[in-house]
Amino acid sequence: MLANSDTTILIVDDEERIRRLLKLYLTKEGYASEEAADGVSAIRKMEEKDYDMVLLDIMLPEIDGLEVIKEIRKIKDTPIIMITARGDEGQRVEGFQAGADDYIVKPFSPREVMLRVAAILKRTKIEEPETIIISYPELDIFPESRLVLAGGEPLTLTPKEFDLILYLAENPEKVFTREMLLKEVWRYDYFGDLRTVDTHIKRLREKLQKKSLYVSKMIVTVWGTGYKFSPLETDYQKNNEIEN
Template sequence: MSDLKANILVVDDEERIRRLLRMYLEKEGYIIEEAEDGEIALQKASVSDFDLILLDIMLPGMDGIEVCAKLRQVKATPVIMLTAKGEEANRVQGFEVGADDYVVKPFSPREVIYRVKAILRRSSVTAYLTKDQGISNNIVFPHLVIEHDAHRVTAGGHEIALTPKEYELLHYLAVSPDKVFSREDLLKDVWNYEFFGDLRTVDTHVKRLREKLNKVSPEAAAMITTVWGVGYKLEVPK
């Protein structure tokens, strides 16, 4: 999917911020809808297929964490959280319920656009891996199968529901089994970040990925190994 003409839902209780984001995003060619609270956001996101949601954490009533958690029960729409400085615990909580990224307020419009484009490029990232590496569309290991065309992951015979970014991370590691990637490598190649990345983003997604795999196949979860002081790799059982 091209990131042009993507449909984006902007969720913030401050009209000034919604207007600012709409102005910059529409300038990039995106189609924007707005929501001023969590309930409206969840309703819109549940009935419409947005390509991306910019979601403020601090909302009246249902906050952004709850919105993301409930949305993840029915959809894997990419979510970028908007958080205030000093809300590190909330950012971690956001990742735990399935957010793909976050932007800290006060933010620069340039950073928001950069992160939006990085998330929306997710399909082309995995597409170039398949084409350039010359691999088949299915990646098969003893306890783990990745069907790339369908973006389907099966572990221990059970299908796993992954967010787009969790899928990308797993696929990227699986394309080069037993190769160690640093957190910086993963941020650059999976998240397309060179300037604004937070290394904890990688750690949190690895943790979530392992937890999901472990529920149905501890053997598959154990394949994602930590190389201390370096990064991560997908280790094939000998």
């Protein structure tokens, strides 16, 4: 049995030659794959089956890829890699806002696609031999099961959102620039818009705030630099509020 044969990836593209090319390389790497030629078919397949990843073209007939991402995120946290045209920076930002985890620009190198697929799957597969808990007031993170509890309630996070809060929580009070977060959280050379970090931070805060305003304030913006995870600063603010 091939090493990756238990991993199934959904390829969504209206160009048959692109689907064939991606399927060929996925097969060479040992992955199973299925195909959808349009957004409606992709959503239907996602409703019927759990996939390990989706390779999604943004330019699709009937329902475009951005709408597909939004619909998928209503039901699944499956990792999504967008496939976009070179100049579509606005679409990439919209895709991240909708819940995509990464993007690839056409024309792409199939080998690059495989490296990005492997990198994301490596982080989403459970690899830890033991349960390790990272705990702060009102926040518990379980790396093995990739579970986050805020205010005692589970959060629904995309793989990239989980990687981001885990990395920040593992490095409390350390200030990270956007470039540093792209390098450390995305784990490979990322030639993307730095707003990618801002988008993920914004979405993560919004999700945390629905469960615990206290925890959402732990992710602190360091103006002119980047971000830090600061439970100490949050505790100080909370104590002052109580005293006042």
